[in-house]
Amino acid sequence: MKAKLSVIAGAGVPAGAGAAWLAAHQPPGRPTEPGALLTLLVGVSLLASGLASWRARPENRIGQVMVFTGFAWFAAQLTEASAPWLNTIGLAVQSVWILGLVYLLLSFPSGRLQGRLDRALVMIGLIAGVGLELLAMLYGNKAGLHCPGCANNVLQVVHDNRKARGWINLQHLVAIPLLVTVVVLLVQRWLGASAAQRRAVAPVLVAGCATLAALTSTVVLDLFGDPLGALPANVYFTLMATVPVAVLFVFLQRQLARGMVAGLVVELGEPSASRDLREALARALGDPSLELAFWFPPENRYVDGDGTPVKLPDDDSGRRSTFVERDGQPIAVLLHDPVLEHNAGLVQSVCAAASLALENERLQAELRARLFELQASRARLVDATDAERRRIERDLHDGTQQRLVSIAMSLGLLETKLPEQAQAARPLVRETREALALALAELRELTHGINPPLLTERGLPAALDELCRRAGLPTHLDLALDRRLPDQIESAAYFMASEALTNAAKHSHGSEVRVSVSFAGHSLTLEVADDGIGGAATTSGSGLRGLADRIEALGGRFTVSSPPGRGTTLRAEIPCA
Amino acid sequence: MRVALADDSLLLREGLSRLLVEVGFDVVGLAADADSLLELVERTRPEVAIIDIRMPPTYTDEGLRAAKVIRQRWPAIGLLVLSQHVNARYAIELLSAGTDGIGYMLKERVSDLDELASSVTRVGHGGSVLDQAVVGELVGRRRQADNPLEHLTDREREVLALIAEGRSNRAIAERLFVTDHTVEKHVKNIFGTLCLPQSPDDHRRVLAVITYLNSQ
Numbered sequence: 001m002k003a004k005l006s007v008i009a010g011a012g013v014p015a016g017a018g019a020a021w022l023a024a025h026q027p028p029g030r031p032t033e034p035g036a037l038l039t040l041l042v043g044v045s046l047l048a049s050g051l052a053s054w055r056a057r058p059e060n061r062i063g064q065v066m067v068f069t070g071f072a073w074f075a076a077q078l079t080e081a082s083a084p085w086l087n088t089i090g091l092a093v094q095s096v097w098i099l100g101l102v103y104l105l106l107s108f109p110s111g112r113l114q115g116r117l118d119r120a121l122v123m124i125g126l127i128a129g130v131g132l133e134l135l136a137m138l139y140g141n142k143a144g145l146h147c148p149g150c151a152n153n154v155l156q157v158v159h160d161n162r163k164a165r166g167w168i169n170l171q172h173l174v175a176i177p178l179l180v181t182v183v184v185l186l187v188q189r190w191l192g193a194s195a196a197q198r199r200a201v202a203p204v205l206v207a208g209c210a211t212l213a214a215l216t217s218t219v220v221l222d223l224f225g226d227p228l229g230a231l232p233a234n235v236y237f238t239l240m241a242t243v244p245v246a247v248l249f250v251f252l253q254r255q256l257a258r259g260m261v262a263g264l265v266v267e268l269g270e271p272s273a274s275r276d277l278r279e280a281l282a283r284a285l286g287d288p289s290l291e292l293a294f295w296f297p298p299e300n301r302y303v304d305g306d307g308t309p310v311k312l313p314d315d316d317s318g319r320r321s322t323f324v325e326r327d328g329q330p331i332a333v334l335l336h337d338p339v340l341e342h343n344a345g346l347v348q349s350v351c352a353a354a355s356l357a358l359e360n361e362r363l364q365a366e367l368r369a370r371l372f373e374l375q376a377s378r379a380r381l382v383d384a385t386d387a388e389r390r391r392i393e394r395d396l397h398d399g400t401q402q403r404l405v406s407i408a409m410s411l412g413l414l415e416t417k418l419p420e421q422a423q424a425a426r427p428l429v430r431e432t433r434e435a436l437a438l439a440l441a442e443l444r445e446l447t448h449g450i451n452p453p454l455l456t457e458r459g460l461p462a463a464l465d466e467l468c469r470r471a472g473l474p475t476h477l478d479l480a481l482d483r484r485l486p487d488q489i490e491s492a493a494y495f496m497a498s499e500a501l502t503n504a505a506k507h508s509h510g511s512e513v514r515v516s517v518s519f520a521g522h523s524l525t526l527e528v529a530d531d532g533i534g535g536a537a538t539t540s541g542s543g544l545r546g547l548a549d550r551i552e553a554l555g556g557r558f559t560v561s562s563p564p565g566r567g568t569t570l571r572a573e574i575p576c577a
Numbered sequence: 578m579r580v581a582l583a584d585d586s587l588l589l590r591e592g593l594s595r596l597l598v599e600v601g602f603d604v605v606g607l608a609a610d611a612d613s614l615l616e617l618v619e620r621t622r623p624e625v626a627i628i629d630i631r632m633p634p635t636y637t638d639e640g641l642r643a644a645k646v647i648r649q650r651w652p653a654i655g656l657l658v659l660s661q662h663v664n665a666r667y668a669i670e671l672l673s674a675g676t677d678g679i680g681y682m683l684k685e686r687v688s689d690l691d692e693l694a695s696s697v698t699r700v701g702h703g704g705s706v707l708d709q710a711v712v713g714e715l716v717g718r719r720r721q722a723d724n725p726l727e728h729l730t731d732r733e734r735e736v737l738a739l740i741a742e743g744r745s746n747r748a749i750a751e752r753l754f755v756t757d758h759t760v761e762k763h764v765k766n767i768f769g770t771l772c773l774p775q776s777p778d779d780h781r782r783v784l785a786v787i788t789y790l791n792s793q
Contacts (some may be wrong), residue, residue: 397631401661402586408688409592413599416690433688440685441710444662453662457637466666469718 001058005051008067012047012074016040019077026080034237039077042241046070049244053251061111062104062251066244069100079150087151091137095129098215101243102182105208109201109250117185125178132171140164146222172219179216183209194318195288197339203246211239277354277361281334284350291335294362296369302333305361307369310335324351324358332358378553379488386491393451401443408436452494460490460517464497468515472505473530478516485524489574492554493517493526496547500528500570503543508532508568522576529569536562544570578701579603581621583614583640584629584659593627593687600694610634611643618647618654625655625701629684630667641667648674655700659684663710669791672705676784680706680743705743705783712741715790725771733770736763741786 024036034042047070054063076097078090102125106118113119137155142148144161146168186209190198214236221232282290293302293310302310313319313335320341322334340347351358411433418426455463461479468475484490497515504513510532518525536544537560544560547570551558556574580602584590587609594604605621608614610633618626626647630640644656655678658671668681680700686708687693696706716726716738729737739749750760764782768775773785 394636397661398586402588405661405685405688406588406592408685409589409596412688412690412693413596416599437685437688444683444685448662453631453637454664454666458666462666466664469665470714 001055005055009047009051012043012070015071015074016043016047019043019074022077022080034234038234038237038241039074042237043070043073045241045244046073049248052248056251060109062108062247065100065104065107065111066247069097069104070244072097072100079147082151084152084154088137088154091145091147091150091153092130092134092155095133099125099129101208101211101240102179104243104247105186105204105212106182108204108208108247121178121182121185124174128171128174128178132167132174136164136167136171138164139167169223172223175219176216179212179219183212183216186212194337194339197337199286201250203249204243207239207242207246211236211243214239277357281350281354285334285336285340285347287337287340289337292332292358292361293335294332294358294365295330296366298366298370303365303369305365305368307365307372322347322351324355326355326359331355331362375553375555378549379555382488382492382550382553386488389451389491390456393447393453396443396447396450401440401447404436404440404443408433408440411436455490455494456487459484460493463490463494464515464517467494467498467501468513471501471513473501473508473510473513475501475513475515478514480516480518481524483519485519485576489524489554489576492550492556492574493524493572496526496551496558496570496572497528499543499547503536504528504530504532504568507536508534510567519576524574524576525572526574527569527571529567531567533564534562534566534568535564536560536568547572578625578698579605579621579623580697580701581606581608581614581617581623581626583608583611583617583626583632583643585609585632586629589629589684596687596690596693597627597697600690602694602697611639614643615646618651622651623654625657625697627657627659627697630658630660630664638667641671644671644679645674648679654678655697655703656680657682657697657700657706659687660708661685663708663714665711665714665791668707668711669787672707672784672787676705676743676781676787678703678705681711682706682708683710699743704745707742707783707787709738709742712738712790715741715787718790728770729767733763733767736760737767737786740764740767740782741790743783 020036020040023034023039026035046066050063050066050068050070052063053060053066057063072093076090076094078086079094081087081090099122103113103122106121107113113122134155136145137153138157139160140163141153141156141159141161142150144164145153146165186205190201190205193201214232218232218236278290278292281292282288291304291310293304293312295301296303296307299309302312304310310333312321312333318338319335320338322336322340323330324332324334334347334351336347411429415426415429415433418429452463452466454466461481464479465477468477485493501513501515504510508530510530513528513530516525516527516529548558548560551572551574554574556572559571560568561571562568580597582590582594582597582604584593590607590609594607597604605623606617608617614626614628626644628640628644630638632639632643640658644658647654647656656671657680658667659682660667661684663683671681672679678700680696682696686696699706716734726734735753736749739752744752746757746760746764750757753760765775767773768782771789773782773789
């Protein structure tokens, strides 16, 4: 490979030197030729960039096309030779390098023509550029071939300069729409391209289109006998020299992108990297539209960082997916611009470099998804418990309590109906009635504990007010809440206050309790503080643990501060959607 | 005395009706919810309406609201609200608009026919009734150490509770087996200690006491 390229480079030196010498010793009467400097500039640019690209991307034909075009460019300078055979060859191949340029632009960046239209354009170009030229050369000589200062055309069979000029003019008439079509096609592709694609091909397309436009204008002017002289031709030759440089620039940019993989590895090593993993990958791949999705085993599909399912793109959606695996297990998928397919090597190295970070991110996404589910199921449990409490309280109220009251009423009635002689039974009836009253009182306390009716009927402020009035220790209530909140939040806050007040009365040995409730920024804050001995703990099995569970199930925060000798403060913050 | 009765439970409605008839009241009609109660009251104009707090459709405080409507439209009708829960807040809400002819009683109390009869009669005569459980809660509340209530004797606290229940000096004297004069002395002491204005009217002093208890 290296040897082959060296041989080609070696062959380029005499070719370039020869062409430059010919251009420097240009006979008079050929106004549109480039001169020695431009000849060398364009040729060396094509050869050097072509060889460099060939070496950097051997699988891509672009480098070969540029090298071929470079030699064709030098060969075209044979039109300056005074030896008839050399001059004849130069005339025959003088348009071949233009074909090379068209092929290069149409097939960039893959090096392959994209369809029938592309192939047809190149074919027509070949017929017009070489076929019609040879046809003209069968008839014409010197001025008949638009080259009055040329040496004798050795291919001439019939002396008919008019016919020769006709073929040459036909060649130009075909060339103009052909070149215009190529420019339109390229502009169309540019407009239809994604941001990443544009960035990848912009320098080449701009230089190429400018060159073709300039070329078209010289062909048009050629038809009218060059009214502007050498100016447009020199512009177009100069532009031509920029095309291979642009190609090389694009290719080297991709080489640089590969260098960024190393930078990526370093970046991913930083602790904050996981948060910006997508940005880091997008930067390394040069595709700002890059998206990441992670494999979520419980549901056998890909999800984004928040756990939302992600649909993979179809083939015709204008997006491509690259799957990342680790030890044969899917980790993630990169959704990116199709242009990255031309640089599969880079994508692979980036994926390999980032696979550990991707696996890490995937685990985090999975964790978040599971946590979300867990949170939802805890909240459902609390809801179910609250509903169950309300149902039990209602059942007791409507059933047992009513029936007991009714029995008590019957007993009351019975008491008045007892005949005089059954006076002895009267104390027994009274005793039964009193036992029943006691049972009712206990049941009343029980149903109140299960679900305080005031909470359901009047809301948290009223229920807390009542709770504080019934508390075992003098209790001061500081209430800044003027609205009803969702049932489960009111319940959680109420039962926390209730448990805290009971604890304070039983264990704190304090003299008073302060309960404060406030609602701000979509979150309810409840604080119960006593002035007792402190030292409370949220170990398992304690009532505090149950409170914490209940608050946390609602997405809230529960904290206990209980330094020995300095009282106990329970604090809950519950978000309200 | 003509009485209307509203309770959504058929068992209690019929049972209570029998008890009322038994102790000599004239039950003019029964209602199962607040709307039919209002219609019944409109039609029969009873002297007392006995109302369950929790009734359809929401089973919260329909009875309480119906009582307020009756008080507004027909101020002369006595109201006795029955509750299955000790709810001091509702009781005070009910009594704070004026204690004349208003009562709040636990439902289970009705099995004591004497208690039932005296409560209905008291309300019917413009007096007030506050269930002893509610009063017990009001009096029993924990308070700051320097609260004036702490300076009352046990006997005085007992009298205070009976005042809050809506009982007259005579009824209190009977309950405590003391003379009217002794009760009057206790009442004077209590009002002095709590700095409440003396009132000769048994009815009005209930409100003063309840308001005092609730505010402390």
